[in-house]
Amino acid sequence: MSASVRLEVTVNGERHVSEVEPRLLLVHYLRDELGLTGTHVGCDTSNCGACTVHLNGDAVKSCTVLAVQADGAEVTTIEGIGQEGALHPLQEAFWEHHGLQCGYCTPGMIMAAADLLARNPEPGEHEIRDALAGNLCRCTGYQNIVKAVQAAAAQSRGGQGQPAREEVTV
Amino acid sequence: MGVPGGETAERTEPGGNGFVGQALRRKEDPRLITGRATYTDDMVLPGTLYAAIVRSPEAHARILSIDTAAARELQGVEAVFTGEDLADLAAPCPMVWAPPGVEVHVPDHWPLARGKVGYVGQPVAVVLGRDKYGVVDAAEQVMVEYDSLPVVTDPEQALEEGAPIIHEEYGTNKVFEWSLPGGDIEAAFRDADVVVEKRIVNHRTAGAAIEPRSALAEWREGKLTLWSATQIPHICRVILSIQLGLTEDKIRVVAPEVGGGFGSKLQVYGEEVLVCWCARKLGKPVKWTATRSEEMATTHHGRDQIDYVRIGAKRDGTVTGIHAKIIQDCGSYHLIEGPVIPTFSACVISGCYDFPAVQTDIVGVFTNKFTTDAIRGAGRPEATHMIELTMDELARELDMDPLELRRKNFIKEFPNERPHGFIYDSGDYDATLDRCLEMLDLEAFRREQAELRERGVYRGVGFSTYVEICGLGPSRALGPDGWGMQGGYFESAQVRVHPTGSVTAYTGTSPHGQGHETGFAQIVADRLGVTPDVVDVIHGDTSTGPFGKNTYGSRSLAVGGEAIARAAEKVQAKAKRIVAHKLEAAPEDIELVDGRYQVRGSPDKAMTIADVAGEAYIPADLPEGMEAGLDEMCFYDPDNFVWPFGAHACISEVDAETGRVDIVRYVCVDDCGPAINPLLIDGQIHGGIVHAVGQALYEQVVYDEEGQLVTGTFVDYALPSAADVPSFETDRTETPSPTNTLGVKGVGEAATIACSPAVVASVLDALRPLGVTSIDMPLTPMRVWQAIQAAQGRGDGPAATEQGRTLDEHGGGAAGSGPTGPEEGGAS
Numbered sequence: 001m002s003a004s005v006r007l008e009v010t011v012n013g014e015r016h017v018s019e020v021e022p023r024l025l026l027v028h029y030l031r032d033e034l035g036l037t038g039t040h041v042g043c044d045t046s047n048c049g050a051c052t053v054h055l056n057g058d059a060v061k062s063c064t065v066l067a068v069q070a071d072g073a074e075v076t077t078i079e080g081i082g083q084e085g086a087l088h089p090l091q092e093a094f095w096e097h098h099g100l101q102c103g104y105c106t107p108g109m110i111m112a113a114a115d116l117l118a119r120n121p122e123p124g125e126h127e128i129r130d131a132l133a134g135n136l137c138r139c140t141g142y143q144n145i146v147k148a149v150q151a152a153a154a155q156s157r158g159g160q161g162q163p164a165r166e167e168v169t170v
Numbered sequence: 171m172g173v174p175g176g177e178t179a180e181r182t183e184p185g186g187n188g189f190v191g192q193a194l195r196r197k198e199d200p201r202l203i204t205g206r207a208t209y210t211d212d213m214v215l216p217g218t219l220y221a222a223i224v225r226s227p228e229a230h231a232r233i234l235s236i237d238t239a240a241a242r243e244l245q246g247v248e249a250v251f252t253g254e255d256l257a258d259l260a261a262p263c264p265m266v267w268a269p270p271g272v273e274v275h276v277p278d279h280w281p282l283a284r285g286k287v288g289y290v291g292q293p294v295a296v297v298l299g300r301d302k303y304g305v306v307d308a309a310e311q312v313m314v315e316y317d318s319l320p321v322v323t324d325p326e327q328a329l330e331e332g333a334p335i336i337h338e339e340y341g342t343n344k345v346f347e348w349s350l351p352g353g354d355i356e357a358a359f360r361d362a363d364v365v366v367e368k369r370i371v372n373h374r375t376a377g378a379a380i381e382p383r384s385a386l387a388e389w390r391e392g393k394l395t396l397w398s399a400t401q402i403p404h405i406c407r408v409i410l411s412i413q414l415g416l417t418e419d420k421i422r423v424v425a426p427e428v429g430g431g432f433g434s435k436l437q438v439y440g441e442e443v444l445v446c447w448c449a450r451k452l453g454k455p456v457k458w459t460a461t462r463s464e465e466m467a468t469t470h471h472g473r474d475q476i477d478y479v480r481i482g483a484k485r486d487g488t489v490t491g492i493h494a495k496i497i498q499d500c501g502s503y504h505l506i507e508g509p510v511i512p513t514f515s516a517c518v519i520s521g522c523y524d525f526p527a528v529q530t531d532i533v534g535v536f537t538n539k540f541t542t543d544a545i546r547g548a549g550r551p552e553a554t555h556m557i558e559l560t561m562d563e564l565a566r567e568l569d570m571d572p573l574e575l576r577r578k579n580f581i582k583e584f585p586n587e588r589p590h591g592f593i594y595d596s597g598d599y600d601a602t603l604d605r606c607l608e609m610l611d612l613e614a615f616r617r618e619q620a621e622l623r624e625r626g627v628y629r630g631v632g633f634s635t636y637v638e639i640c641g642l643g644p645s646r647a648l649g650p651d652g653w654g655m656q657g658g659y660f661e662s663a664q665v666r667v668h669p670t671g672s673v674t675a676y677t678g679t680s681p682h683g684q685g686h687e688t689g690f691a692q693i694v695a696d697r698l699g700v701t702p703d704v705v706d707v708i709h710g711d712t713s714t715g716p717f718g719k720n721t722y723g724s725r726s727l728a729v730g731g732e733a734i735a736r737a738a739e740k741v742q743a744k745a746k747r748i749v750a751h752k753l754e755a756a757p758e759d760i761e762l763v764d765g766r767y768q769v770r771g772s773p774d775k776a777m778t779i780a781d782v783a784g785e786a787y788i789p790a791d792l793p794e795g796m797e798a799g800l801d802e803m804c805f806y807d808p809d810n811f812v813w814p815f816g817a818h819a820c821i822s823e824v825d826a827e828t829g830r831v832d833i834v835r836y837v838c839v840d841d842c843g844p845a846i847n848p849l850l851i852d853g854q855i856h857g858g859i860v861h862a863v864g865q866a867l868y869e870q871v872v873y874d875e876e877g878q879l880v881t882g883t884f885v886d887y888a889l890p891s892a893a894d895v896p897s898f899e900t901d902r903t904e905t906p907s908p909t910n911t912l913g914v915k916g917v918g919e920a921a922t923i924a925c926s927p928a929v930v931a932s933v934l935d936a937l938r939p940l941g942v943t944s945i946d947m948p949l950t951p952m953r954v955w956q957a958i959q960a961a962q963g964r965g966d967g968p969a970a971t972e973q974g975r976t977l978d979e980h981g982g983g984a985a986g987s988g989p990t991g992p993e994e995g996g997a998s
Binding site for chain 2: 024039079110139143
């Protein structure tokens, strides 16, 4: 183990100052130090994308980023983009279109999709599929994830495009 | 082997407000989409110690010595244990299949190896310490000296004379041998005009849930609590009790949020026992979470069958019999039920077809690989794969349309007893195929295919018509006197109305993504006359609700959902008696309409469930002899399995220059009985298709000849991504099952059971002009390219097995499954 270094980072709008091991991964900093367990670890090799967060506005796989690399940066996690009662359009759309089953990949999937929509507000199906190729889901077969991203994009454009499903909400 | 069945369940009117059948969005989702759900690895208790496991780098070796001194000296390390330290365990990891009259070799499999290792990744020691990173450093300081032994990884080689014997005490690598016959199989082939034979390698795959396994154990006040990423908390408690020598009252097992299972968490792993043992030993909480590499090496694998299949038929296409010999690679040790898995292939060996005779001979084999056990479909995908591809081959042999051949032989009368004793409950196989073809427009595709071929573009279509056995299951059939599973397969439920009218329902099932909290709430809501939002469904905690049998084998709805419906109906019946008493009517005159318990013909006289609950919990004026409370339980053990079915069609395009396969369209029509929530069904179908597409095109667990795992990460083990698949065109028919009052059949595995032969057949159809007639999965570009080259007279085609044996050694049949070495990997 090597000596700790100082880390100053803003996470979901809140400033944190910590002493961390230089080898500490960002995902473990978020989960173990800050208790933000919505960001998950699925593969350790940046293939599955369950750990996706935003670092200065860009989607990154936080299992492949050292916490110290986030020094001075702004990090946004799933907990920071919306909560019950004030859901992000993507969260709402994943719920509405059954874009999740076990939910383990979902936070990373939503963060990756948010990154896509920030860069491309009107993605086609193939663009969505290509943009999410770095986020693996074993449950959904991706179909409803694609549908959810399309719906969120339409919602963000002001309700144009594909209408939301009209079904009873529990 | 006979099973009871075909008894018609009495269908009752739910009487409620029609939530069953609606595509309600899920009650589970708010916590999941906001990152507030609690998976096992999200939990830490005060004073938690982290466990890092030292694993064998050898596939087969004696352990000469283990030196833990250096590891113990590292700062923050609290303890290091080896197999010797765990000598007080009361039993090894159990395997629960003991078929009457069949010898099954079950070697002792301890959480930490004792004296010998049989697979790469086998746990040898555990390091415990306060720092998650520090224990990994310390584990690297544990020095283990091994004496390497000869390795065998090919199950057919393992059966040959002179092969290295993995467990000397048996003198053979054979685990067991058993046969499931029905009808006169010899006559079937004697009387056949045509017999087609194939050798099909159904290669080893991983469950690959995105959440790795994780277990957190706490020992406090003489009691043990285990939180674990498991599909089977109730079963886990029984097994912990046996292995730890603790009575069940002192053990609580909780499956908190579980991030996917697919069978891979239908298991009680040595690591779960190990963290419990360590927590008790040290008096501190102990947590272990698998890395993906540990997950790939030591979370049980699936499939890994070599299938020799024969179908006999008359010249007009009437099938006379099917015979399969299955060689099941069991790995070197068993876990909970691995050897029984190919028996599920045998259950459905008749497929959708009216074979008058069937026989499946199964041989289990030890190899120096990790354990195989249930992965989504568990034996039935292998069966569908061999049946459907062999039916296609038969059609070619007879020069008959493969769909016409299928229709000619479809089973049409239900219930239908198959020659080996299984009773198909209900079905309409023509209807699903009709609808599938209507959506597909086969004629239009054939025109398109012909035009494209002229331009050198190879597209093909493949079909799979399947039936599966699920809803496990009748205990009389599965249990000790049936197939020999040492357990019951009922399901439990408890439905409790609270004093002010809201409801908590406990289920013995244990979901990990399926949506039980929503679907089961819909079932209960209709039966009690409430809305699903006031029905809280509790699962996955042995300290709540009755003992249950958990979630696998597409059983949760057909068995667990039925149990919850029956418990709710008991509550409804009691409510009606109370209402009748209060409104001075006969109980049979009380009807439940739109949430009101009213007197038939006098709808103005009514009570709600909240009114009834008030009477039940302030029991001042209940009917004579009635107990207080509004809380009922049900243990439901079905009379028969349920038999979902359907028709799948795949259109794929093959790049003949590179061997790359792309799925262009996928159309499927499945029948799992009446829908409780169509949204959940569609989700299961989509995911099930992609799971099978993964096996068909990309995924393979590869070991090299030394037993080293080549595909140890998601870099090497290629799961399909969103970019690899199209959107699917799905529809359903609804043929109720007579087995349960809901009429439901289950859908969690259906598409995985159906899909792989459709994908492979589509590729074969595409490549027919190039002369390719057979190719085993996974259809990676290299293997497809090799098959094309071989068909053109260049090269020998793809390797027959991972060990590179050639086709001729097996007397022909299909090309085999595996890459020949690490350089090929399993990925596209």
